[in-house]
Amino acid sequence: MAKVLTERFNLPLPALAALADRLTRPASSIQGLERRQAQVLSGLLAAIIPVGFIVALITPLLEPGVGLNFGTLFAVAALFGIYLVSRTAHYRIAGLMTVGIINASIYVVTLVSTAPDRISTLNLILALLMIATMVLPNWVTGVLIGVNLGIMALLPTLFPEIPSTIAIIRVFLLGAVFLLVFIWYRDTLERDRRAQIAEAFEQTRRANDALNSANQELITANNIAQESIRLKSEFVSTMSHELRTPLNAILGFCGIMLEGMGGDFDADGRQMLERINANSSRLLILINEVLDLAKIEAGRMELVSSAINPAELAESWRSQTHILAEKNKLDFIVEVDPQLPQTLYGDAERLTQIGVNLLSNAFKFTDSGSVKLAFKRQDDHWLIEVADSGVGIPPHALNYIFEEFRQVDGSSKRVYGGTGLGLAIVRNLVRVMRGQVKATSELGKGSTFTVTLPIITEPNKETMLKSA
DSSP states (O other): OOOHHHHHOOOOOOHHHHHHHHHHHOTTTTTHHHHHHHHHHHHHHHHHHHHHHHHHHOOOOHHTTOOHHHHHHHHHHHHHHHHHHHHTTTTTHHHHHHHHHHHHHHHHHHHOOSSSSOHHHHHHHHHHHHHHHHOOOHHHHHHHHHHHHHHHHHHHOOOTTSSHHHHHHHHHHHHHHHHHHHHHHHHHHHHHHHHHHHHHHHHHHHHHHHHHHHHHHHHHHHHHEEEEHHHHHHHHHHHHHHHHHHHHHHHHHHHHHHHTTTTOOOOOHHHHHHHHHHHHHHHHHHHHHHHHHHHHHHTTBBBBEEEEEEHHHHHHHHHHHHHHHHHHTTTTEEOTTTSOOOOOOOOOOHHHHHHHHHHHHHHHHHHSSSSEEEEETTTTEEEEEEEOOOSSSOGGGGGTTSSOOOOSSSTTOOSSSSOOOOHHHHHHHHHHHHOOOEEOOOOOOOTEEEEEOOOOOSGGGGOOOOOO
16 A cells, blocks of 8 residues: 555655654563553654644634734644653553543633534544543543543533533543443453463463473483493494304414314314304404494594505405405406595595495495496595395385395395494494485396595694594
């Protein structure tokens, strides 16, 4: 609407709105409903003052010989002073003074007037009382009603020349009743609103208390769970260490016996020793994996930063795992991006653990074709990519293959062995190195595992990574 008026009649409405806001803006200390009341009072006075000033000036022009209306000018000056007070924290006093002056002015006009019709006077007083209900307390409105009724009743006695005001009193009483009903209804709505707000606040408080209680219970439960995890990890770490000692002894004695230092054995005896040695080695690998996982969970895994040549690292992985490629008659392709720095810094032993785990899985699940190891650069990161042409991974299994003790085929009749810890260790080690690992696969066509790590080229303290 304001836009239409502005465009059609070229009215500066935004400027007028800004001026009105400036003229009615109360003190900054007044907030909420009181601020709105103070604005109403200031706006009323800002509208009455210029009207009264104009009336005082044009009266001599409209009625020659009457002269300048000094009474009106005095009332305008008084209202201007009250207007200044209305924009302070004492706006209620200004409201009471406004009602008093206007009420007195109405009766002065009534006394000097000889017109028998007093309905206009009544309308002015009722309008004044309506404004009073918006600014002043209800008891002030009640007092004003009583005072006006008393004045109306005394006017015929004090001023016999004024016509009877009985009819006016009746009409005024009717208007006052409606006004009081309005006040009562307004206050009822306000009480209901406050009750609803209080009830909503109480419900919010109870909900917050319940939420705080639940949060406290969650914190307690989380602390208990964290402590349980820590104790479990320490227990597993200790037990793994204790289990490795006798296993290393078994492997050592088996090695001595297989070398013939403990006497000669027939074919069956040697085969049994070889099976003991192989199963002990497998058990030792499992214990080492469990120990590494426990260290990471307990926050005791430390990564030692050292200089690494990417090409030499890839070659060492190839030499460690090429026997698996030859066993399955697979092509083993190794590629190193020439854009990689000649020297990187990181934990070579843990990086080798990641790479060998991924390559071992690739060879294990690939019956024919090839396995490819690639080091690539991607902005300020470098990628370890292991791709194979094996059996692939079902789409639903990609969501859990990095979890502990989870395998694509977890049945007792599975074709491929393993503990399900290799990829879990890869994921946790990569996290400790501030990197990411992801897998993509297609059934029957192979899988690709990609490890993304930050490029670190300086051996400073910030590059010494520790598990969180």
